[in-house]
Amino acid sequence: MACLSSLLEYGTAKVIVIRSRVVGSVFRLIQFLIILYVIGYVCVVQKSYQVNDSVISTVTTKVKGTGFTNISGLGAHVWDVADYNIPPEGESSFFVLTNMIITPNQMQSSCPELPDQSTICMSDCDCTEGSSDVRGNGIQTGLCVNYSETVKTCEVLSWCPLEIDTDLPENPLLAGAENFTVLIKNTVTYPKFNFHKRNILPDVNSSYLKQCEFNRITDPHCPIFRLKDMVAEAEEDFQTMATRGGVLGILIDWSCDLDFPEHYCGPKYSFRRMDNKNPENNVAPGYNFRFAKYYKTTDDVETRTLIKAYGIRFDVIVFGTVRPHKQY
């Protein structure tokens, strides 16, 4: 009962009112100055209601280096950037081919499917004309033909001969790619604060840029990175990663506090393997994709060289937020 009655009590602070024009004027003047400060300085001048701003970034990359392969049947081949950098130009990522399965001289024709639980057949009855398995290589013709002397498989219309992708070289064909270098040019903008800066800092000149190489201790401002070093910083082994491919993140952190001079606001590089290589859950490992070069024979028949390309995709990921001056 006492509790309920206390619930229905209303308490208010006892107030002393001083009826003095001097004290009152000073009080209102102070109130006015506070309001003026909040609106004029905090909101208008410092724009502190903008808690922060996210970065707008542009990245261009340029890889340098030459690789050499000597694949049996294809002979010696020198690879330069136009060959191993596919596609030639990415928005903020670049790919370096390190290993591959090449299937030259493919033509539109028919050939036996690769043997597999669903493609091995005894007679034509086991094959369905026109059917196409998502995991298969073509459209079945309805015939059952010899794949080898002992195995028969359903025939398919496809680019023949089919790619046999089980014998991936155990060591990356382009092992020399670890010594390739890449120049990363990155410009960032914080539009709300009209702040612009690039990762090639003012103290870097052309002659330094011609021969420098990024090193966290001796050359922390050089924007040229050796591929092997980047992979090592991510605590990975280049040759292992190059065999089956992978994705390496080049993280550039531009988080800055504009209370300090612009001079202190610079890029902080770090490297992380972005695809999974967790041995406990290592399903679908690596990174690869297929592309083809198309030719025409003298009889005007289209042929192609199919390349299953394994390699390292380097994703340049720029992030950061900036806080306004004097805002805490």
Next chain:
Amino acid sequence: MACLSSLLEYGTAKVIVIRSRVVGSVFRLIQFLIILYVIGYVCVVQKSYQVNDSVISTVTTKVKGTGFTNISGLGAHVWDVADYNIPPEGESSFFVLTNMIITPNQMQSSCPELPDQSTICMSDCDCTEGSSDVRGNGIQTGLCVNYSETVKTCEVLSWCPLEIDTDLPENPLLAGAENFTVLIKNTVTYPKFNFHKRNILPDVNSSYLKQCEFNRITDPHCPIFRLKDMVAEAEEDFQTMATRGGVLGILIDWSCDLDFPEHYCGPKYSFRRMDNKNPENNVAPGYNFRFAKYYKTTDDVETRTLIKAYGIRFDVIVFGTVRPHKQY
């Protein structure tokens, strides 16, 4: 007057001051503990001043499936991923060719422009040598030549014969693309919280991954999506969308509350058509682009096959913010 005088009043709460060392010490101790909690626990341990963190994401995709076309004049053709996936590799989007206008055997030469208000001519006086219309196909030679028996148009230097892009097949040539599947591998990182996770969850093993297919009810964790299903989830019809092309967003939401165990933090997939198909404002519909395959004849003359490619671009859009532990 009373109002003004009340404006110049100064009111302050009446305060009772208890001069007791015991009560005062307890009061200051409580104040000190609050400050300690705010600085030590909220700021340093929990970093709650970091309101949230945006996701850093890496996406790789792999499309599987084989298509078949039988275009008059070009014959039967089987399409595999190296043919219909252009360019072979995107950062976080992939394109599947579903319909096309093929113009084979183009060569650098001169031919009559396609008839149009500005290109139809009566005599050479109507054509200007060297002029080039932004919407035209080449550089005018200054001649007025027969386009057909009844129509004369200005001759242009260009890749001839010109592409006639008015007769787009009404049904997508690669209608079978609806049964293609795509494996999406996505790894996310919240750098401030040192949180890393991939969309292939720990309970997914290799044998499951070989045969599974995403289904919101039966297989919500399978990262392999059938193209038709994704388009259907966006409430679109695959064949309609495939005819004129479009952009489909694959949205992966990784918003998480780290108060719950990491186990509860998983990808939430949704699908949306990203380009407009609003019938009221259906200007510039669909999605297409042109690319060419270049050949050389035996006489060392460059020829090309121009392809106006219609298809669906799938943009994988990863978003999400994560909130720190215990921060409310």
Next chain:
Amino acid sequence: MACLSSLLEYGTAKVIVIRSRVVGSVFRLIQFLIILYVIGYVCVVQKSYQVNDSVISTVTTKVKGTGFTNISGLGAHVWDVADYNIPPEGESSFFVLTNMIITPNQMQSSCPELPDQSTICMSDCDCTEGSSDVRGNGIQTGLCVNYSETVKTCEVLSWCPLEIDTDLPENPLLAGAENFTVLIKNTVTYPKFNFHKRNILPDVNSSYLKQCEFNRITDPHCPIFRLKDMVAEAEEDFQTMATRGGVLGILIDWSCDLDFPEHYCGPKYSFRRMDNKNPENNVAPGYNFRFAKYYKTTDDVETRTLIKAYGIRFDVIVFGTVRPHKQY
């Protein structure tokens, strides 16, 4: 002493408690309504605890225009979009080739390196078989051969003849690219607010879209931009930028206040040169990359045309945050 004793004082406001059921009930009712408003309206209905939402955007672009070059040794050549837009399709950026160094008919063979401090040799002893310099063009064969009548350099296995990239044309070969136009289609989504809009506004119809061109004063809603105008808005000269290449940012700001009708929420375009052209720190200027077109001779030998492509990459950068209704 007085100071310390004042530190241990405890002050609290003198409170008057009114023991009236009527006043108390009104006071508690008002408290209840405020809580109801905060939870029900602010949190549930308006979701104002979501301070803002970042934009999800899809961009497609389509370039139109035809260029003409007359390079000595290669003859007249007309360039259309399939030729100068490389790769044919980007996620949110497109590249327009404006200048180039073409090296036709390269074959895998051996030839003398370009003369340089490290490649000039007197005898075979100065060359190391199998070595490969990151800045070089191939793998050394160990021979020292005549580069010219006066200079000997180490021979390399490479794509020969080597590209000589010192004589870049002083004026862009595709100077006419300044009159090319691009149609930018951009759709944005604020997922938390279920807000979707595209940059082709409802008042733009097909016939207007066929002939309009963006102009900040007369046609601010036309999504077709002349390349020259965009570069001029960024206060750059097209021909200068086209010679050595560069990156131009097309910034689309979709920041909106949803308190106003949706009608007021539209795209605001601005243009900025994103790569550095600061004369004080002008190291590594411009933008270029190399790509190749591959051919096979009648003897089945692979040849290629290497192109060092200079041009302007246009990055469409969409940004913006939206604030919830009535949240201040």
